Amino acid sequence: LPPNSPIEKAFENADVLIAASIPGPNVIKKEWISKMNKDAIVFALANPVPEIWPYEAKKAGAKIVATGRSDFPNQINNSLVFPAVFRGVLDVRAKTISDEMAIAAAYEIARFAEEKGLREDYIVPTMEEWEVYPRVAAAVAVKAVEQGFARKTTTYKEELQNATEIILLSRKKLETILEKNLIKDPLSK
Known part of the structure; x- marks a missing residue:
């Protein structure tokens, strides 16, 4: 203009x-x-x-x-990306986060949404769809290995399994803490 x-x-x-x-x-x-x-x-x-x-x-x-809001369809939120990117980077002890690693994360998020079925009101996964996080971690970890930034090598399958186990364990721990009322559920009224 x-x-x-x-x-x-x-x-x-x-x-x-x-x-x-x-x-x-x-x-x-x-x-x-x-x-x-x-x-x-x-x-x-x-x-x-x-x-x-x-x-x-x-x-x-x-x-x-x-x-950017969760009460409307298609929430675009950096929380959909960052935990998984960091999981993948930490798991391979990467020296940096490259643009290509971020792009690999974006493509994995897009693939996940495509597999679920794209619609006008569903173009990205929701943050509650935790299964996307291990996939993004795996994509990032593999890209770090490919680019020579990783201090530890892995395959997509190995990182997917590793990240899934870590995330499931964390979810189970949180569930137990909430069940035992050690912390209050922020979503309860």
Whole structure:
């Protein structure tokens, strides 16, 4: 866009909007979304309130809408990535985290969602689908090995098994702690 162009010009004939700006609502106007191409994709990621409410973006013509919130479909949240990336990196004692390792994580998340069945209201796994985490850890660990960043080698299958065991053990420990009332369940009222 030329300097000093109104922001709404950027929406004309656009296919995708990725916004991570200031909390809304109404930071992004419905009228702007309606200028986008048919079946547009809108990521309104500001928290705690997205730049535009998902139902307003849909009403304005967006086909797929994602936010940073768990109470709407398609939550885009870094918590879906970081624990598993760190699990894979730590398990192979990698010296760094490369862009390629992050991309491997993204592809594994996408494969998981594809296998579950992509829909307008399901483009990424939810954070409750813990089975994605060992897969991401395995993909990251293998990429670290391939790139020569790992101090320990592994295969996808070995890391998948290792990460699954560690995550299941952690989940079991938390379950036991909650059952014995050693800590209060933050989701209980």
